[in-house]
Amino acid sequence: MIDPFAEVVMLLQPEAPFSKVVSGAGAWRVSREESGQTFYCAILEGSCLIQADGHEPITLQENDFILIPSAHHFAMSSLEPPPEGMDATPVALPDGEFRLGATSAPADVRYLVGYCVFGASDAALLVSLLPRLLLARGGQRLVTLVQLVADECRARRPARDVILTRLLEVLLVEALRAGSGGIALPGLLRGLADERLSVSIRWMHEMPARSWSVDQLAKEAALSRSAFFERFNRIMGMTPMEYLLTWRMALAKNLLRRSECGLAEIAERVGYSSVNTFSVAFTRHVGLPPRRYARQNPDLSQT
Template identity: 45%
Template sequence: MSDPLSEVVKFLQPQALLANLISGRGNWAIRYSEFGLPSFCIMLEGSCLLAIEGQEPTTITAGDFILLPTTPSFTISSFTQTTPVCFDPNTVAGRKEELRYGEQEGPADMRSLGGSFQFNCTNPDLLVSMLPRVIHVRGSERLSQLVQLVADESIYEHPGSEYILSRLAEMLLIESMRSTTTGTAPPGLLRGLGDERLAQALKAFHNDIAYPWTIIKLAKIAALSRSAFFERFSKTIGITPMDYIVNWRMELAKELLQKDKAISEIAVLVGYGSSSAFSVAFKKRFGQSPSRFADEPRKDY
């Protein structure tokens, strides 16, 4: 059976950019403006407060892993209230030396390893919208090991580092998403995979995207009535089953168009009975024909 998490990561095409050591001492607060790119952080020692814009502050402690798929503005601070110092994440990204918050001298109260990467797909917005705004995993030794490898490759720039970093970025995404497939996740793919019945339908679809799926067929796999499946899927994933199917077929079509595959072949691979039917559906979604899209493969839609 195909793995939906692997497909998300395959389509996003993450590429690791950097990782650097961050520490803090005394009373401090740092306000970062919106970054846009996905970023991650793992706490190595101590603890601090993280306040994502629009959400309640949360305590992160040693062993915690944070992934922000779009990195909105946020504040990170010690536990004593103080006026935040504003940082531009673009000026921090890429630095090799340790970044110190608060008192510059003396042993750190908090140490973390943070970094960012970019998604190299044509339009990541649809896929990112299926992920939680914040992924917070507590005490994962595997994630800690992966982030340390990212740091080593970023700092020392070994031969082949670019390739290794892209693979490590994929592993970070999958490992963090594995830990978030629960009923407590917000509506989206991860929450759906945490639902035993919906997960069966999702895996069946991803195993054969070209199959002529209907709500009735998917509901049968999930052992639910048509109406119960539709309601449960829409509430859990955040979109209707057929919208989900169309979204994934179009994402696969875009990937195949970038690989110079014939439109007639792509139509079959993504579940359309003819090239004309596929072209109509593609143009309706993206505003232009598949052939024109193929000529401008890096433009956002």
């Protein structure tokens, strides 16, 4: 059966082109207002606090990896209470690191921080399938990757930036894969970790063209209709039909970009009985008719 997680990661085309090492000492706080960028942070040593979009502060410790797929506001601070209402200004150190707080004191925390980008033109649609915040911790594979990233950050080897970018991409995927074992808000990862819901999710990915109903999906999950609907909505953060529609639109956009088949075949492959009904649904959710979307978003890798 198709692996839904692998499909989402493949369509997202994650990259990590920007990162920097930051250390903190004493009492400090830094906050950011971002336009929905994908923020990540890997704790190399020590510990600090992070608070994102109104959630309770989370203590980050060595080898933790936190990912916020669509960050709008977040703040990081020392465990020691920082001055009220005062943000620290990062100071560039001679070794390329940035320091928050006391510049002459030994560091209490050192972390790698940066932003990911997704190559998919429909990234916002796919990101909506991920949890709003993910904290992965404790897994040996993840710890090993963070340690490799830390070692590459400290060294000044040839092609350092190239290696670091590739390591961060692998770290991102591993964190997404391991996320259900840490702190993850409603989304695809939690749904796939649920033994009942994962069956219905996999069937939606295996057969997106099928005329699924909530009753049929509930039967696949061996749950009553009401229990399935409530459980899906709570764990996934959207209703079953909303998820199915989101996934169908993601598939349709990918097929339109690749220009490998006609509109009638695309409509059939994503569960619509006619080009007209598909075009209406696509236009409503994407904001462009299918043909115009294909013209404006060609897959350059296919040329």
